[in-house]
Amino acid sequence: MNSTTPEHHAHRSGTPSISADGICLSFPDSTEVLRNISIEIGDHEFVSVVGPSGCGKSTLLRVLSGLQKPTSGQLNTPSNDVGFVFQDPTLLPWRTALRNVETLLELRGVNATDRRELAFNALSSVGLADSANKYPRQLSGGMKMRVSLARSLVTQPKLFLFDEPFAAVDEFAREQLNDDLLALFASAKFSAVFVTHSISEAVYLSQRVIIMSARPASIAHIIEIPFDYPRSPEIRYQPDFAKCCGTIARHLRQLQNI
Amino acid sequence: MLWNNRSASQTAAEYMKSIIRRYFGPGVVLIVFLAGWYALAYGLENNFSPASGTPMIIPPPHRLFEDIYGITRTKILIAFWISLKTSLVGLTLATSIGLVLGIVMAQARWLERALWPYLIALQVTPIIAIVPLMIKLVGSNFAARVLVTVIISIFPIISNTLFGLHSTPKNMHDLFTLQRSGPLARLLKLQLPAASPAIFGGLRISAGLAVIGAIVGDFFFAKGDPGLGKLITQFFLNSQAGPMFVTALAATLLGLMLFILFGLLNKRIVGRWYEGAISQ
Numbered sequence: 057m058n059s060t061t062p063e064h065h066a067h068r069s070g071t072p073s074i075s076a077d078g079i080c081l082s083f084p085d086s087t088e089v090l091r092n093i094s095i096e097i098g099d100h101e102f103v104s105v106v107g108p109s110g111c112g113k114s115t116l117l118r119v120l121s122g123l124q125k126p127t128s129g130q131l132n133t134p135s136n137d138v139g140f141v142f143q144d145p146t147l148l149p150w151r152t153a154l155r156n157v158e159t160l161l162e163l164r165g166v167n168a169t170d171r172r173e174l175a176f177n178a179l180s181s182v183g184l185a186d187s188a189n190k191y192p193r194q195l196s197g198g199m200k201m202r203v204s205l206a207r208s209l210v211t212q213p214k215l216f217l218f219d220e221p222f223a224a225v226d227e228f229a230r231e232q233l234n235d236d237l238l239a240l241f242a243s244a245k246f247s248a249v250f251v252t253h254s255i256s257e258a259v260y261l262s263q264r265v266i267i268m269s270a271r272p273a274s275i276a277h278i279i280e281i282p283f284d285y286p287r288s289p290e291i292r293y294q295p296d297f298a299k300c301c302g303t304i305a306r307h308l309r310q311l312q313n314i
Numbered sequence: 315m316l317w318n319n320r321s322a323s324q325t326a327a328e329y330m331k332s333i334i335r336r337y338f339g340p341g342v343v344l345i346v347f348l349a350g351w352y353a354l355a356y357g358l359e360n361n362f363s364p365a366s367g368t369p370m371i372i373p374p375p376h377r378l379f380e381d382i383y384g385i386t387r388t389k390i391l392i393a394f395w396i397s398l399k400t401s402l403v404g405l406t407l408a409t410s411i412g413l414v415l416g417i418v419m420a421q422a423r424w425l426e427r428a429l430w431p432y433l434i435a436l437q438v439t440p441i442i443a444i445v446p447l448m449i450k451l452v453g454s455n456f457a458a459r460v461l462v463t464v465i466i467s468i469f470p471i472i473s474n475t476l477f478g479l480h481s482t483p484k485n486m487h488d489l490f491t492l493q494r495s496g497p498l499a500r501l502l503k504l505q506l507p508a509a510s511p512a513i514f515g516g517l518r519i520s521a522g523l524a525v526i527g528a529i530v531g532d533f534f535f536a537k538g539d540p541g542l543g544k545l546i547t548q549f550f551l552n553s554q555a556g557p558m559f560v561t562a563l564a565a566t567l568l569g570l571m572l573f574i575l576f577g578l579l580n581k582r583i584v585g586r587w588y589e590g591a592i593s594q
């Protein structure tokens with residue numbers, strides 16, 4: 057494990073799935089939120105982002121997805137192939153789980169039979185085949201999050217952006233969802249940027265953890281995580297795992313004490 | 315109902331309790347209401363004709379229906395049917411026009427700002443002020459009565475449609491933006507479904523108003539078959555207090571019918587998924 061300076065942000069393999077160079081963003085009310093952010097995320101790489109509350113993590117994801125235009129800077133993304141999993145499930149309450157998963161395909165003009173089949177497979181892959189005809193109000197928080205995951209999954213995005221997707225579920229469900237996510241990551245070959253408040257979640261899921269400074273956010277540290285995939289839940293109790301968590305926690309404390 | 319695991323008598327007792335809880339409040343109000351009615355009917359001076367004993371101003375409840383037979387009954391039934399027709403035609407028009415206006419106004423702030431003052435003005439203008447104009451333009455007929463109904467009932471539909479369309483959560487919009495959805499897909503697949511509870515709420519209020527509109531229209535535009543409003547006037551002029559009250563009651567019934575109809579419709583269409591309170 058080593059902690060690199062922000063200037064070394066080499067990606068792992070092949071062409072970068074997404075690259076951002078010198079991204080700056082200020083809102084019209086002149087709050088400066090992002091300052092000179094450069095990242096490259098490789099094909100099939102999993103990167104987590106942690107940072108002080110309110111520093112601009114969600115805003116960074118919105119910029120990477122194209123929902124928010126940066127004030128300055130270069131951005132290269134796989135234009136139509138971004139999946140965004142929001143902090144809350146954002147399911148359409150008038151649609152059943154299955155129809156929710158179909159939504160994005162429907163908007164892309166996929167025909168009814170195909171999209172039903174794809175949606176059902178995606179729902180099955182998150183373990184919700186038997187809840188296909190339930191409405192969101194009939195699902196638990198964790199189940200809704202799975203539906204939301206399936207909805208993004210079904211479009212087979214090259215790049216997945218996650219904004220604290222599991223923040224609202226309990227510890228046990230969260231660990232289960234983390235394992236599900238890693239299984240999907242192994243089979244579906246996407247790149248991921250995962251914002252979280254949980255240090256252990258960041259370490260467990262990703263190859264690199266980006267630590268952001270308080271607002272205006274810049275990249276303060278990048279921590280490489282040395283574990284190979286597939287990862288077993290047991291690695292959470294290994295000394296190296298604790299060391300990674302400790303390093304990140306120390307950096308975050310320092311950032312908050314400035 | 316589950317009968318196993320519990321003794322039947324226990325379940326029956328609970329069932330009775332739930333019935334009592336449900337009907338106790340309305341029952342008390344009904345009794346107070348009837349008591350007040352009797353007090354009025356027998357307390358008022360000169361309420362009963364000295365010669366025949368028939369009620370002149372307000373009949374006591376048990377004597378309401380004593381003159382309702384033959385031609386009087388037929389008149390009331392026909393008037394009920396005609397007012398029902400006027401309110402339904404008016405409500406259908408108000409709903410269509412209201413939805414379109416709400417949708418149009420939701421497309422741009424400047425449109426909303428431009429139209430809003432005139433809608434408020436239409437809402438508060440006393441109908442009587444535009445009666446001569448309407449007689450000149452459309453005549454004193456069914457069309458005029460429908461127009462009054464539309465004017466009186468359209469506002470809740472416009473305002474609720476507009477409010478509903480505006481209240482779609484931002485991150486649902488983001489979801490559609492990420493798919494590069496056009497305004498039409500957004501309207502049909504996101505905004506209108508999200509607005510439907512609000513729209514149905516407006517529709518229910520408008521249904522009641524449409525009945526008021528149909529009856530008010532009768533007072534001003536008298537050509538053609540008489541609806542409930544015109545019939546009330548006739549009974550009033552003939553001092554037929556009993557039939558007059560029954561006709562008014564028929565109007566209440568009509569309003570209640572439409573209100574319940576749209577409540578049921580709402581429950582069927584929106585109730586399956588909507589988490590907010592849907593009262594009957």
Ligand SMILES: Nc1ncnc2c1ncn2[C@@H]1O[C@H](COP(=O)(O)OP(=O)(O)OP(=O)(O)O)[C@@H](O)[C@H]1O
Pocket residue numbers: 083084085087089108109110111112113114115116271
């Ligand atoms: N539309 C906006 N206009 C002005 N300021 C904004 C806007 N959106 C966000 N901000 C500000 O930008 C900053 C970063 O917000 P953001 O939501 O990206 O933080 P975050 O790191 O995701 O926070 P959290 O960890 O609490 O989710 C906040 O201080 C917020 O007040």
Ligand SMILES: [Mg+2]
Pocket residue numbers: 113114115219
């Ligand atoms: Mg956030």
